[in-house]
Amino acid sequence: MRQLHLLLLVIVLCAIGLGLSAYKVTTLGLPLTSSEQAEVWNVEARISFRAKPDTSVKVSLPLPLNSTGYTIIAEDFVGANYGLAIEQDDSGRTALWAKRRAQGKQLLFYRAMIYEDVEKTSETGKPPLYPSVPDYPENFRPVIRDLLDKARQRSADTVSFTQQVIQQLNAASPAPELKLLMEHINNSLRLAKGINWILAGARIPSRIIQGLRLQDGKHYSELESWVQVYDGTQWRALNIKDGQEGLPANFVIWQVGDQKSLSVEGGSEMNLQFSVAKTLRELVDIAESRAALKGSRIMEFSLYSLPVESQNVYKILLMVPLGAFVVVLMRNLIGIKTFGTFMPVLIALALRETELLWGLILFCLIVGLGLLLRAYVDRLKLLLIPRLASVLTMVVLLMASTSVIMHKLGLEMGLSVALFPMVIMTMMIERMSLTWDEAGPAEAFKQGAGSLLVATIGYLVMNIDALQHLIFVFPELLLVVLAATLLFGRYSGYRLTELWRFQALAKR
C-alpha cells in the first residue's frame, strides 16, 4: 500500500514535470540547450523632416501588422519630446507623434523586432464584398473595357485574369490606346492603385498590401506594394510588375490597404526610410516575448519575470536540490560518510565561486589551521558555545590573513576565500576535532575526505552548464528530481560500502 502510494506519487510528479517541460518546448519554443539562438530582424523606419516654425507638428505612421508568419516581439518608438499615441482600427495600427513646437530638422524612429514564426497561421476573415464599377472618365471607358475584355478572353479564373491585366499594363511597348491610360495612372495613381481601380471594372475584389523584404543590411525608401485578389476562398497575392503569384518567403506585410500612409503636418522635406538588419538573439528571450504576446500565464510566472539579480540567485539556488540528490546517492547508495548531511552541498556552493582546485586547497588550508587552533583552545577548557564562537573568530581571521598573504604573493585566487561559509567551516572544524577525539584521526580524515569528495562531485554536477540552463528554464524538472529522491527514500538495498563491511559474512 505504502509502496503503491509512493509509486503513484512518483509517477504523478514525473508526469507533471516532464509534461510541463514538453509543453514549454513544443508550444512556447523554449530551447533545451543554452546556446540556441535564432535570427531576429530589426526593422527600422526613420522619418526625417524640417519643422515649420510656429506650428504644431503632427506625424502619423502606419505600423506593421502582426502578419501571418511573423511576430513582432518588441517595439520601440524614438522621438525627442514628442508625445506618442497608438491608434488601432480595422485596417491596423497607426503611431501618432505630436509636438506643439519644433524647430529645424526633426528625426523620429520606429523600431520593431520581428521573429519568423515556426507555425504559419493562415489568415481568416470575412469574404470581401464585390466592388462596384468605378465611374471611369469618359475618355478611358472604352480603353478599360477593351483591356478587361482581352484579359477575360485569355484567362480562366480571377488570378489569371488579374495576371493578364498586370501584364498588359506592364508591357514593354504598350498598345497605343493604353498609353494615355498609363500616363493617367502614373500621374495621379500609383501602379498598384491603378490595377485595383481597373480590376474594380470587372468587379473583382482586390486590395493592396504593402511590406518589406527582410534582407540583411537593406535600405528601402518605400514599402513594396503587392496586389491581392480574392478568388472566392482566399486572398492571392500578385506581383504588380510581372503578375507572378505568391509573396516571397522573407516578405513581411506592413499594412493592408492603401488608405493610410506617412503624413506629416507642420513639416516639410519629409523623408521616410526603412532599414532592415539581422541579429541573433537567445531563443529563451524570444520565447518569453512571444509567450507574453500569446498571453501565456506560464511564462508570465516563470523565473524570467524576476529582476536579473534575483534570477542569478535562483540560477544557483535551483541547483541545490541536484546537489542534495548527489548527497543522497553518495550516502544511501554508495555509503560515503560526511560531516553533516548537507554540509557538502554548502561547500560545493562555495567552490562554485572559487574554482575547484583552489577552493579545495584553500578549504583544506583553513580547516587544517583551524584544527590546530582548536586543539590549542581545547587546553583552555572552554564551554561549548564560547569555544565555538572563538573558533569562528579565528576562522574569520585566518580567512582574512590568507587573503592578504596570497594577495601579496600575487595569487589573486586567495581573495575568493572570503566566499567560504565561515559558520560551516567552524562547524566542520568542531565536528572534525570531536570525531578526532572520539573515533581517532583516521575516522576524522575519512569523514573529512568523504565530505570533500561529495562536495567535489556535487560541484561538478551543479556546474554542468547544460543542466543549469535546463533547470532554470524548466524548474518543473525539479519535480522529477524530487520523484527520484522520493524513490531513494524507500531504497532498502545494500550500500556499496556495506559490501565491503559485511564481506566476511558473504564468504560463508
Add this chain to the structure above:
Amino acid sequence: MFRTLLNLKRAGVVGINRRNADYILRYNERSLYPLVDDKLQTKRLAIAAGIAVPELYGVIEIEHDITNLPDIVSEHRDFVVKPAHGSGGNGIYVIIGRINDRYQHNNGSLLTEEELKYHISNILSGMYSLGGQPDQALIEYRVKFDSLFESISYRGVPDIRTIVFRGIPVASMVRLPTRMSDGKANLHQGAVGAGIDLATGCTTHAVWQNRPVEQHPDTGAPISGFEIPHWNKLLILASQCYELVGLGYLGVDVVLDRELGPLVLELNARPGLSIQIANGRGMQKRLEYIDRLAEIPASARERASLAQDLFVRV
C-alpha cells in the same frame, strides 16, 4: 562485487537502508525516541517497572550544580559519569577509585577534581548529545563486572547487546573492551564483538575491526565457547524492555554485575548492524519471520524462549 551482493542477500544480511526503511521507520515511533535517548528517563521507567538498572547516585542538570559533585560522590569510591543524551559510549568517564584526592580514570590517567568538573561542564553544554542540545550528567553505580570476563576484556565493562524485534530477541553479542577502544565497549572504536548463541548463551564467533578473530587482541585469551552467566534471565530482561519503551526495533545493552546480576545499562532506538558480523550470520530471515507473526506472546518469558527456538530454527 555482484557476487558479494548476492551472497549477502542469501546470507540474510540486513543493510543500513533496509534497517532504516523496513524496521526503524515502521516500528519505532518518533515520539518514543526521547524515552531511550534520555538515559535518565529510561532509568526512571525501568525502576518503575522493576527492571534492574545500575543505581543512580545523582544528576547534575545545570552548570551551578557541578559544585555538588563532591557531595554526590562522597560516599562512593568508584562511580560512572555519563551524559544523559550521549551516544556510542562517548562522554562516559568511569572512575575506578581515588588516589591522593585525584580520581582514577579507568584508562589509567588520574584526573583532578577540576578536570572532572570540566568534563561534566562539557556534558552539560551538549558536547556529547545529538545536535549539541544542552544535556544532563548522570552519576551512577559503577558495574563490577563478573570476574569471568577478566581474561577477555581490557579495562572496562563488557556489555551484552541484544537486538529485540517486536519484543523477541533476534541476535545478541557481547562487546569486549580493548586497549584500542580505550575501555569502551563500542565496536567501531575498536572493541571486540563476540556473537552469542541465543539458545545456549555461549559465545560463537568474534569480530574485531570488521575482521573475524579467535583471541582477544590484548589478553590473547580465546573468545569463543565462553558461556555467559545468567543467560536466560538476561534474555527475559531484554524482552521486557520492549514493553518498557514500546519501540519495535530496539537495542538493549545489559551488563553483568558480579553481585547484582544482569543490569540494563541503556537502550538504543537505532542499534548498529555489526552484530551480524559478530554472529557470523545475518538476521534478515528471523526479522522477516517475526514481521509476519500475527500475534506476539504477551509474556517476556515466552518471547525469550520463542527467540531461542527461532535462533535454532530460522
